[in-house]
Amino acid sequence: MTSTSRHVPVAIVGGGQAGLSVSYHLKQRGIEHLVFEKESAAHTWSTQRWDTFCLVTPNWQCDLPGHPYDGPDPHGFMKKDEIVAYLKGFVAKVNPPIREGVAVTRVERREDGLFSVRTSDGDYTASEVVVASGGYHTPIIPRMAEKLPGSVTQIHSNQYRNPAQLPAGAVLVVGSGQSGAQIAEDLHLAGRTVHLAVGDAPRCARFYRGRDVVTWLADMGYYEMTVDNHPLRDGVRDNTNHYVTGRDGGRDIDLRRFAREGMKLYGALDDYHDGTLRFRDNLKRSLDGADRTYNGINAAIDKYIAENDIQAPVQEPYTSVWEPGEPVTGLILAGSGITSIIWCIGFTPDFRWLDASVFNGAGSPKHKRGVTKEDGVYFIGLPWLHTWGSGRFGAVGRDAEFVAQAIQKRLGTERFALKFAV
Structure with a gap:
């Protein structure tokens, strides 16, 4: 210097x-x-x-x-x-x-x-x-991406703008955190055929018992909890955010409902080998885990309402609207109609x-x-x-x-x- x-x-x-x-x-x-x-x-x-x-x-x-x-x-x-x-x-x-x-x-x-x-x-x-x-500096794109054919368009979530930027055909969205779930919804609402590789991200309700869940959690003091007082301590910093959306005034994101409407759901994407996309057999576990978190947050709100004698409309726990069938752990890329992949697996x-x-x-x-x-x-x-x-x-x-x-x-x-x- x-x-x-x-x-x-x-x-x-x-x-x-x-x-x-x-x-x-x-x-x-x-x-x-x-x-x-x-x-x-x-x-x-x-x-x-x-x-x-x-x-x-x-x-x-x-x-x-x-x-x-x-x-x-x-x-x-x-x-x-x-x-x-x-x-x-x-x-x-x-x-x-x-x-x-x-x-x-x-x-x-x-x-x-x-x-x-x-x-x-x-x-x-x-x-x-x-x-x-x-x-959030360096977009994460796995090494398997290098093995995919050049005819398949690949972008990271930070490059995605709208469905029109992608070539005609089906889209594989990899990752179901906040970005992946919302981008999958954006494509789905636009009428695109969407394949979604589901990860372990939790989800939460947008509204519950008459109020936004964020408002309930604020009243319950959740947003004042420090990392030192959190049950996971420093480990909470590695947690994936819950998926939900504020789109059109706010609503839940329910991957099961998307599947019922035609979206193709798989477990986490593990590899691409010999022309085949390989998925883990963890789709049911991931969906069930997300729903447990969803209902668990709502149950905590129920407890808070009861303990404080708050008048609020009664709401039943979420029940599944769709269940996965026989797990699909392999998908031949050439016959899938997939022409683009969006990597929604975060940053380093x-x-x-x-x-x-x-x-x-x-x-x-x-x-x-x-x-x-x-x-x-x-x-x-x-x-x-x-x-x-x-x-x-x-x-x-x-x-x-x-x-x-x-x-x-x-x-x-x-x-x-x-x-x-x-």
């Missing part, structure tokens, strides 16, 4: 809602900082979502710092363009000191205790570094640019509500960083305030005047 390096007290890597929330709270404290964003502020919501994408949690849960949802439909679910507009409003309110189009390529500790921050636009030094780049994080002793053996950051044991290194915006809402609009602001307080304690506001010229 040369003597011409520019210094900033706090470097925030990532300009999504997490990084911008930290910027908001640092500005409140008069702490100089700079946000580095390799694309544009909050860009992923407009560039990596399909056309019919909408929130799966009610609008009232959108509570970014200084920018709560104040639209006309608090119990509705914002669509893609509405989410983008909401975030643009947040960016305007924060007015962050941000370098858009600047990628951070390396961060490491110097001998003098500062961090060297190498970017695509030159070198910086920083006293504190906030990692706000999220955990990539923190290789950060040289710091803050990772466990699996490459995941070790922290306490975003504060690591290495002085001056923080994380924000990761799933279950502290609570269920840490990676969402609902609670990322509170985590950002906690991180900003930790930074303030380390730096001391007396030494740093507020300077926002970039």
